Amino acid sequence: MENDDRLRVGVITSPHGIHGEVNVFPTTDDPQRFKKLKKVYINKKKDTLECEIESVKFFKNMVILKFSGMDDRNEMEKYRQCDLMIDREDAEPLGEDEYFICDLIGLDIIDEADNKIGTLKDVMTSAANDVYVVEKNDGRELLIPAIRDCILETDLEKKTIKVHLLPGL
The missing domain is CATH 2.30.30.240 (PRC-barrel domain)
Incomplete structure (x- = not known):
């Protein structure tokens, strides 16, 4: 799927803890939507990595995500400031006169x-x-x-x- 068919829902700001979790600044109107997501894509320059969401937590204005198979804080450090994207079909339905x-x-x-x-x-x-x-x-x-x-x-x-x-x- 092309990147044009994806929507940004957040930005990874930093690793969280030592077990591979990341802090995400949500760019979506409804951060609770992360609970419904099964997968996201990490955009790192020209590379895109598909990640299965293992767990979702919330702290202040941040979302804390854990991805399956990504268990090391140091590994997650390289995704700092990377966009989190979803497939357009996984987006919340828009109301009348609402646009992405x-x-x-x-x-x-x-x-x-x-x-x-x-x-x-x-x-x-x-x-x-x-x-x-x-x-x-x-x-x-x-x-x-x-x-x-x-x-x-x-x-x-x-x-x-x-x-x-x-x-x-």
């Missing part, structure tokens, strides 16, 4: 008259709402709150996000 961030990055941002404003470069998450980071046509950065008043339509087929720019943006 990786599917939005690179979409053209257009105004209500279909004029291109720029390209979506990143999505910042916050407690209140997500914020779209747009690289404008002139190279400057524009921040657009991902709220119904601003995001009018997302069309993955046309690769566009139609927005209404509030005064002051």
Whole structure:
């Protein structure tokens, strides 16, 4: 399966303990989803390693994972800062008007008259709402709150996000 068919659910931050566990910073909306996963993929530069999940624990804002057959802290050290990926079909179902961030990055941002404003470069998450980071046509950065008043339509087929720019943006 291609990496494009996979979604990032976390980043290994460090080994945990001496028996091969790792601390994972979750990049998913619901860290509890790790309990349902049977396998993940560790992306290490150009290599991808499929790992069966043996156990899942939680501590503060971290997920602690143990992979089958990986029992040495030193072995796990080499996976520090590696992304944890899942197959797209193992992802939680999305609700209406919900999208995976990786599917939005690179979409053209257009105004209500279909004029291109720029390209979506990143999505910042916050407690209140997500914020779209747009690289404008002139190279400057524009921040657009991902709220119904601003995001009018997302069309993955046309690769566009139609927005209404509030005064002051």
